[in-house]
Amino acid sequence: MLSDRSRPVIEATLPAVADNIEEIATRFYDHLFGEHPELLDGTFNRGNQAEKTQQMALAASVAVFASSLVKTPEELPEHLLSRIAHKHASLGIAPELYDVVHDNLFWAIVDVLGDAVTPEVAAAWDEVYWLMAFALINQERGLYSARGVRPDTVWREWEVAEKIQETDDVVTFRMRRTDDRLVRTSLPGQYVTVQVPMPDGVRQPRQYSLTRADDAEHRQFSVKRVRGGDKPDGEVSNHLCENVQVGDRLTLSLPFGDVVLDDSRPVVFASAGIGVTPMAGMLSHLVEAGSHLPITVLHADLDEGSFALRQQVLDDVAKLPGASAHVWYENGAHSTLPVDVHGGIMNLDDVKLPHDAGYYLCGPLPFMQGIRSALIDRGVSPRDIQYEVFGPDLWQADLVTEQAPGRHSA
Ligand SMILES: Cc1cc2nc3c(=O)[nH]c(=O)nc-3n(C[C@H](O)[C@H](O)[C@H](O)COP(=O)(O)OP(=O)(O)OC[C@H]3O[C@@H](n4cnc5c(N)ncnc54)[C@H](O)[C@@H]3O)c2cc1C
Numbered sequence: 350m351l352s353d354r355s356r357p358v359i360e361a362t363l364p365a366v367a368d369n370i371e372e373i374a375t376r377f378y379d380h381l382f383g384e385h386p387e388l389l390d391g392t393f394n395r396g397n398q399a400e401k402t403q404q405m406a407l408a409a410s411v412a413v414f415a416s417s418l419v420k421t422p423e424e425l426p427e428h429l430l431s432r433i434a435h436k437h438a439s440l441g442i443a444p445e446l447y448d449v450v451h452d453n454l455f456w457a458i459v460d461v462l463g464d465a466v467t468p469e470v471a472a473a474w475d476e477v478y479w480l481m482a483f484a485l486i487n488q489e490r491g492l493y494s495a496r497g498v499r500p501d502t503v504w505r506e507w508e509v510a511e512k513i514q515e516t517d518d519v520v521t522f523r524m525r526r527t528d529d530r531l532v533r534t535s536l537p538g539q540y541v542t543v544q545v546p547m548p549d550g551v552r553q554p555r556q557y558s559l560t561r562a563d564d565a566e567h568r569q570f571s572v573k574r575v576r577g578g579d580k581p582d583g584e585v586s587n588h589l590c591e592n593v594q595v596g597d598r599l600t601l602s603l604p605f606g607d608v609v610l611d612d613s614r615p616v617v618f619a620s621a622g623i624g625v626t627p628m629a630g631m632l633s634h635l636v637e638a639g640s641h642l643p644i645t646v647l648h649a650d651l652d653e654g655s656f657a658l659r660q661q662v663l664d665d666v667a668k669l670p671g672a673s674a675h676v677w678y679e680n681g682a683h684s685t686l687p688v689d690v691h692g693g694i695m696n697l698d699d700v701k702l703p704h705d706a707g708y709y710l711c712g713p714l715p716f717m718q719g720i721r722s723a724l725i726d727r728g729v730s731p732r733d734i735q736y737e738v739f740g741p742d743l744w745q746a747d748l749v750t751e752q753a754p755g756r757h758s759a
């Protein structure tokens with residue numbers, strides 16, 4: 350781990366780096382894209398750059414990693430590394446690019462901190478960078494080799510076989526393979542990166558959770574249009590929903606993602622809005638597997654009209670002998686569904702939770718934080734709660750200190 354020579358230097362400079370890390374991350378990306386504009390075409394998500402969420406996620410991850418090296422050197426923040434490695438693998442990041450990121454990151458550190466970066470300080474942070482980089486490179490190498498691919502062969506062309514309007518704002522894309530090559534399996538809960546050519550000629554990557562179990566021929570995902578309000582509308586979601594039609598081709602990565610179903614124990618799914626998508630994928634897998642486990646499906650939405658994939662989800666609940674569902678509608682309990690429907694926001698007070706369950710959360714951050722707190726109040730262990738964030742994970746930094754080693758829980 351960190352050498353005896355570097356440890357006191359990192360301890361002494363961590364507060365200064367942490368205070369400036371977002372500025373460092375911002376200048377790093379500006380410099381990186383100036384030097385390597387090709388990374389803006391198909392690799393980086395320009396929506397996350399505009400919102401600054403990727404800059405914040407990179408900054409938080411480096412700060413968390415460095416402080417764990419000094420505070421708990423015996424355990425690395427495994428779940429943080431695993432989330433990043435899966436995201437990188439879904440974008441086909443190659444090990445050679447770590448040198449490029451290194452050079453641009455250290456340029457930004459010197460640009461922001463100036464003379465404070467003595468040769469001794471630079472050497473200590475260099476050591477931190479490469480410890481983190483090699484941890485990621487090794488995990489990514491493992492992910493690629495387990496699938497028998499290289500970074501540049503994670504991509505494959507698929508054809509839109511069906512386009513289904515689920516709700517006013519959500520469209521499901523059922524993709525069919527375009528050749529006879531084997532379709533590699535996904536784990537329930539995983540996502541693909543879809544690389545979409547935009548009207549300005551730049552390819553934009555976005556992740557979408559798989560909503561159906563594998564059938565060796567298709568991949569299925571559902572896209573919610575992002576309405577901008579006073580900001581720009583989401584470019585890829587609106588483009589896919591409006592312009593991509595049956596017969597068109599799209600480039601998809603292999604499935605990756607570390608929030609995957611443990612189907613050896615009771616399960617509770619809690620989702621809100623479009624957060625239903627990974628739950629639909631996991632439920633579909635449980636149906637295919639003929640599961641008899643206790644399964645509790647909890648979903649919150651605005652109203653019945655906005656509950657995407659509701660028919661699929663409730664059909665699957667009906668096929669699973671151990672499954673039950675509760676639904677909450679913010680606009681009131683008006684419903685024709687044959688399950689418990691409540692008015693208002695999700696409230697777990699009257700919900701019976703199975704013993705020794707694994708919990709999966711997906712939805713807006715405040716929703717997940719509220720449900721996680723309610724579960725912990727009910728005695729659920731944080732290590733039994735996993736969550737999926739539909740964007741760069743800005744939650745990890747707050748939670749990393751309360752994790753058990755080796756578990757990527759909420
Ligand atoms: C693991 C994972 C799984 C996911 N699964 C799903 C799924 O199953 N279904 C689904 O619908 N989505 C899913 N997502 C989200 C999806 O990947 C996209 O983030 C989403 O579709 C929005 O993309 P977009 O291009 O439409 O929006 P973007 O164009 O990226 O915009 C995103 C936000 O940035 C703002 N913005 C953009 N440009 C600017 C600017 N210049 N100034 C200020 N603000 C700006 C927009 O207003 C918007 O609020 C998932 C994400 C992850 C990480």
Ligand code: HEM
Nearest residue numbers: 392393394397403406407410436446447450481482741742
């Ligand atoms: C030690 C080095 C690195 C660290 C600490 C790091 C950290 C991160 C983090 C925290 C995320 C967000 C993960 C999430 O979704 O929650 C991320 C995403 C990403 N990283 Fe890295 N990364 C490193 C190296 C690289 C390299 C070498 C590349 C190649 C150019 C790269 C390209 C990307 C891309 C394209 C994304 C997705 C960005 C987005 O969707 O906005 N990273 N990385």
